[in-house]
Amino acid sequence: QNRARLVISCPDKPGIVAAVTSFLYEQDANIVESSQYSTDPEGGTFFLRIEFDCPNIAERKQEIENGFTSIAQSFQMNWRLHLHNDIKRIAIFVSKEEHCLLELLWEWQAGELLADIALVISNHEHMRNSVESLGIPYYCIPVTKENKSEAEQKQLSLLKEYQVDTIVLARYMQILSPNFVAEFPSRIINIHHSFLPAFVGARPYERAYERGVKLIGATSHYVTDDLDEGPIIEQDVARVDHRHHPEDLKRIGRIIEKTVLSRALKWHLEDRVIIYGNKTIVFH
């Protein structure tokens, strides 16, 4: 395929779209999708994502990037050019709850996940067969208070070895250290089993039950050093009532969790998510 996408952010001022699209036209590119957003047309930040087809894009990538540099500099752009065929390599981390992992595996098999699943890392053994039967490496690295630092080193070394771009925490119940997070800035996606910022922290379904809420939710967000406080990518909810015990909330919640995580991950994989401060811009 000859498809690529250009993702740009820069101070907003007149002429950005004209300059970018004129450049692409000169490269024989045909724009197939374009999304933009400005935090403030007067002095704010401008975000642009353009998907385009361009003959021989793979061969010409370096040349196009070189040509774009002067435009990028004149507008003080942060920018990235991604080829559609450069599939991101992801690692999925999982603990005991398997529904999110299974959903991602199923979508991957169905060809709906634009990613290479490089490996699965768990602190438990029980999903080994399901994962390895698909030809995906599975590593069990138990984590305790004592060995946490060592365990993270093992994980990091595997992530390096497998050239992982993005980490998906598919109900992985260990808190990552700041050192670990710093190695994958804006590239770790978590699913939290509540409608954040309600029920930050542990046992959200039990606390939702205690509070007597009428809707429960799930939140997918980028991981930062502040637990459950990173930029939110996607959220959704489901209706519950007085008859539901915590076990029912968990059962209902699983469907929301896997759906929300899957949507967030897909948008990330297509570079549709841009982090701005502690928030996200999602071009979908």
Place this chain on the structure above:
Amino acid sequence: QNRARLVISCPDKPGIVAAVTSFLYEQDANIVESSQYSTDPEGGTFFLRIEFDCPNIAERKQEIENGFTSIAQSFQMNWRLHLHNDIKRIAIFVSKEEHCLLELLWEWQAGELLADIALVISNHEHMRNSVESLGIPYYCIPVTKENKSEAEQKQLSLLKEYQVDTIVLARYMQILSPNFVAEFPSRIINIHHSFLPAFVGARPYERAYERGVKLIGATSHYVTDDLDEGPIIEQDVARVDHRHHPEDLKRIGRIIEKTVLSRALKWHLEDRVIIYGNKTIVFH
């Protein structure tokens, strides 16, 4: 109409439904709707709401209540018998935002609100015409830090004079004192402009904007002394995205607020809401 409803709570044990329905059968009552819930069939609390038709129920109410007393005592029941024609008298409190009040007035005109709107109380003047033109008394009682206690006395005196059963806080932005709340236990319904327990307190839409949530919500709950902590009756949400500024969230939120408040109030008016601890059982 000959319709009535019986609302019961008591320790759960075998035989409750049999005793109640046999009694109603002996009174020539025909059950048209019945809902029940037990927190635990083994030693929990049992809740029952039965709607029934019974000839000459208005004349026979006292007699039926007397007859039911011995059953009620033997099962240690809390119970109430309501005639369908005994419409609840409500007071609507409102501040500057008018959408919730307007929704309730419109539904009342359309015959969809099973209530007498006894009066409207506001700390502002601007809704006087809309309310009075419908023949509903309107009282403007400004509230300041200094006169708060005095203002509440005026409100309580009006509520007494108008024989008000239930108070609806339709975006009334003053916090009621514990003394005031104690006069209407479990009979003050508020609409909070967030998906509680997220964004308890002031300026929820601004804080939702800051946090970058992808859904905003509204919550209708009974008022207790703990601000925004009372039993939740109903909640709902709407989707938002990065393009929405706080003003947009408020605009989108207004539709959720009025819808959620209207649903919660209707269930309350039909005695479908039972408070249990700090939670509600809603038989809808």
Place this chain on the structure above:
Amino acid sequence: QNRARLVISCPDKPGIVAAVTSFLYEQDANIVESSQYSTDPEGGTFFLRIEFDCPNIAERKQEIENGFTSIAQSFQMNWRLHLHNDIKRIAIFVSKEEHCLLELLWEWQAGELLADIALVISNHEHMRNSVESLGIPYYCIPVTKENKSEAEQKQLSLLKEYQVDTIVLARYMQILSPNFVAEFPSRIINIHHSFLPAFVGARPYERAYERGVKLIGATSHYVTDDLDEGPIIEQDVARVDHRHHPEDLKRIGRIIEKTVLSRALKWHLEDRVIIYGNKTIVFH
């Protein structure tokens, strides 16, 4: 477990609930859930579903049924008593699309499907491994215009051999003959890939695309001789827009299809669905 459920329909008149619950009380039963509906309290049809716990229900089932007969006769009841432990045996029929089958298999593994999956029947081979690896028999019976009658005979013979109670058409793309349907009245559940009655028949996603609808849906219904006209159990929808081609609608639709079918099947398995005319009463 000592749990059972009693499902009743009969002409509505006073005293039904009193008679049934008094009888259950005499059997030492404790009611844990009860739902009722009357098409018209004056001369309509009354439906009742009661879940109860009763000591030694398995041993006493016959005795309780005998005892109930006189009540049942006096009210002209249609009724069934089901033990919770009498799990229904189901057959899943599938063609090429596998998502609905996979969802049911996953829920079954997670212990969330109150059914024994007796066998899977397909007109294709490709799901054999996934099914057999779970220890479930898989039969591939190709169907053509010429062999249809013979193929149905094979299917019926397998269904008999495996003592199947309920058939689930999980995107099975062959139309069943009236003879076949007559063998499983009100016990064949289909998932149709549109929001019925819109797009009855073939290629609903293509036709939804042509019409330019802004929501697509799925419908689970009992199969009757009239194609796509049987009693609807459950429906749901998802939002789409002008950017979605038929392939996108199919992808989005798969999530709705599997969710709707799963919900409908679960309600059926717990005897929460009662057919009345060409409609369903669902006690959930």
Place this chain on the structure above:
Amino acid sequence: QNRARLVISCPDKPGIVAAVTSFLYEQDANIVESSQYSTDPEGGTFFLRIEFDCPNIAERKQEIENGFTSIAQSFQMNWRLHLHNDIKRIAIFVSKEEHCLLELLWEWQAGELLADIALVISNHEHMRNSVESLGIPYYCIPVTKENKSEAEQKQLSLLKEYQVDTIVLARYMQILSPNFVAEFPSRIINIHHSFLPAFVGARPYERAYERGVKLIGATSHYVTDDLDEGPIIEQDVARVDHRHHPEDLKRIGRIIEKTVLSRALKWHLEDRVIIYGNKTIVFH
């Protein structure tokens, strides 16, 4: 305000966005929102909507239009330039059901409807006071089989007199003649009280009740000569169950109807809806 929007459709080929945005840049315009869609990047139709700020746009409109003509011709564009301050003048047609009209009036009062309500036309008298009290002219034109043609002539003459741009059928229960529709091509918006294409024609709620659907809906569409077959702008649904009679469906449906109509109208008023064949592209 200096805001305007440019809406374009033309055969897709490379260079369109570059040409348009370069032209706008030369006019000192700052793009604040841009949406585009191509039915097929290879030889399909391309749609573009750009909102921009431009100093003295009101004075310079003619000059800018002249300047754009050569670009427009070279790409064979259909195009329109709208000033944000050129508010569309609308006529609301209503029959007996008043909820949609009331919603639009309320949003108009709240400043949320970017339109001048030029007049209201009804075949009944009962809404006169509500409308006239807001200073909006109200015309009652009864319609019968006999006087239909004459009545439409009166309507058309009023629409001309009041310089109406768009007609909103807010539950107007008369079918407009092809002659009438031809006078306002793609400028008559209807709300149909069903989830089209289900229940085309009369009495949709009664038919939804008969069919036993589990969701009901509403559809806003442009009016064409084929009844209920025009391009769909927006749809939504609400959940119902076996307890709801046709009157309940109507009550629940009213909320969907007014919400869907309001959304569709707002998008139309901001030129976010483009008709393509019998479908719409909605840039929201």
